[in-house]
Amino acid sequence: NAGVTQTPKFRVLKTGQSMTLLCAQDMNHEYMYWYRQDPGMGLRLIHYSVGEGTTAKGEVPDGYNVSRLKKQNFLLGLESAAPSQTSVYFCASSSAPGQDPSYEQYFGPGTRLTVT
Amino acid sequence: KQEVTQIPAALSVPEGENLVLNCSFTDSAIYNLQWFRQDPGKGLTSLLLIQSSQREQTSGRLNASLDKSSGRSTLYIAASQPGDSATYLCATNAGKSTFGDGTTLTVKP
Numbered sequence: 001n002a003g004v005t006q007t008p009k010f011r012v013l014k015t016g017q018s019m020t021l022l023c024a025q026d027m028n029h030e031y032m033y034w035y036r037q038d039p040g041m042g043l044r045l046i047h048y049s050v051g052e053g054t055t056a057k058g059e060v061p062d063g064y065n066v067s068r069l070k071k072q073n074f075l076l077g078l079e080s081a082a083p084s085q086t087s088v089y090f091c092a093s094s095s096a097p098g099q100d101p102s103y104e105q106y107f108g109p110g111t112r113l114t115v116t
Numbered sequence: 117k118q119e120v121t122q123i124p125a126a127l128s129v130p131e132g133e134n135l136v137l138n139c140s141f142t143d144s145a146i147y148n149l150q151w152f153r154q155d156p157g158k159g160l161t162s163l164l165l166i167q168s169s170q171r172e173q174t175s176g177r178l179n180a181s182l183d184k185s186s187g188r189s190t191l192y193i194a195a196s197q198p199g200d201s202a203t204y205l206c207a208t209n210a211g212k213s214t215f216g217d218g219t220t221l222t223v224k225p
Contacts, residue, residue, distance in 0.1 A: 035215075042207075042215035043160075043207075043215040044215070045213065058212060092213075097147050103148055103209055104148075104165050105213060107152075107159055109159045
């Protein structure tokens with residue numbers, strides 16, 4: 001049981017390049033989330049998904065796209081990277097409130113992205 | 117829109133002290149509140165989760181309380197140790213989560 005995994009762990013991009021971050025969970029969770037964390041700040045929600053084939057915008061969605069084609073995977077895409085997207089990206093998953101009373105979020109180890 | 121505030125932003129204490137970290141939130145319609153620990157350059161480690169129907173949770177030297185009516189949660193750390201030095205984050209969960217900016221704790225030997 002690996003929990004939540006993220007690929008890659010580190011990446012450096014040049015302005016204008018594109019990339020996809022992959023999040024995978026093996027806990028059969030319905031909900032999945034992408035956050036970014038900037039220095040001295042908490043996590044801000046980028047996009048989230050409440051089930052396979054669904055996505056929704058979070059607090060800071062601009063410049064990102066997501067897809068949830070399979071229940072266990074949640075992809076975060078940057079079509080044209082900008083220096084303002086330099087950050088640490090965390091993925092998380094949880095059961096739906098009706099599935100599990102605790103509704104706890106489990107986090108991946110993070111991806112450190114630098115855009116030059 | 118939910119807003120989560122953590123006070124203080126930073127705290128430095130000598131080893132052995134008991135301490136309280138504060139978390140306040142504006143919308144009481146939450147499923148639960150979760151406390152995390154984050155070490156520098158690392159991911160998040162879940163410490164305690166309090167469901168909306170609960171008042172407190174305990175794990176070892178940690179005790180977290182929740183008062184939904186006043187929009188407050190506290191994390192109490194007993195007999196602090198240098199190994200407790202880290203950033204502590206609280207998050208409210210209500211379909212999507214809102215995090216505070218964290219309290220950075222330094223415990224001096």
